[in-house]
Amino acid sequence: MPSTPSTLGDFTVLPISIPPLPSFPKPTTHYLYLRHNNPKIPTPNDSRSLFLTNCPVDSTDLHLRSLFTSLVGPGRFESATFEDERKDTAHKLSPLDAAVPVNAVHLLRAHGSTKKRKREEEEDVERSKEDEAARLPSTWARPLRKSGSTAVVLLADEKSVEQVLKACAKLPKTKKYPEWGAGVANKTPALGSVWLKQHNRLCYPDPATLQQAVDAFSAVFARREKEAAEIAKRLRNEPDEDGFVTVTRGGRNAPASRSEAEEARKKMIERAEKKRQEMEGLYRFQLREKQKEEQEELLKRFEDDRKKLEAMRMKRGKFVPEA
Secondary structure, eight states, X not given: OOOOOSEETTEEEEEEEEOOOXXXXXXXXXXXXXXXXXXXXXXXXXXXXXXXXXXXXTOOHHHHHHHHHHHHXXXXXXXXXXXXXXXXXXXXXXXXXXXXXXXXXXXHHHTSTXXXXXXXXXXXXXXXXXXXXXXXXXXXXXXXXXXXXXXXXXXXXXXXXXXXXXXXXXXXHHOOOOBTTTTOTTTSOOOTHHHHHHHHHHTSOOHHHHHHHHHHHHHHHHHHHHHHHHHHHHHTTOOOTTSOOOOOSSOTTSOOOHHHHHHHHHHHHHHHHHHHHHHTTOSHHHHHHHHHHHHHHHHXXXXXXXXXXXXXXXXXXXXOOOO
């Protein structure tokens, strides 16, 4: 049987031993691939982060903590962020932001920056509590990952990263692979039939819990919509960067967004400029002045060219042909 390579391209190979399960009563070996984390957008923690790919489908934060503890000892692992969690964080809207009208969300975000930092932090905490109260309960006791998914592991320092890579490089020689899920069986919800039974049960939550979430959502939705309407009303009399007060379309209850008003102002300026250009040359004295300016410019260029030619002749000297 060929030996397991320690590296594969830029990745370091980390073989792990998966113990037998009732569904597959044989031990097997799974391969994780690690390298230094080099994202397109750098972050302050890149130097002490590792990028993992080909994560098992049952991966959790506890599984990776147990794995890295078996490699370099306790106290080195801080956290793990999986691929689906990163995408959710980047693109996910809270249930309130997803339901509030788009103009209201933009207004609340764009004009909430004038508040003091302490007040902003307090509002962020309150907002997270409101979003959590308005969120419906989950129907899964434990998530599963996609096959071959990725994760970013944050370690204590740069030295820990190098120690992990060195420990992984030694594993193919010793053949003592770390066991996947060692010591976490009682700390995470079980999979299999128990997991599916829990899902069936969680699909029918307590009606009181559902009603509480709906009531919290409706109350915060109404309040944020009112705040957005007040901001839009105040912006009607707010001058722009040029000092103009833009007249917006719509009544008091339905003001236009600032982007639409700005676009209308640009179109009005373009129409005025086009009309001004069309009016040029309407009178004879304007045509005469324009022709006179063109003639003067032509004479000036002619004189410049003549002076250049004379300078070139003086520099070149008189040409004397050979006898």
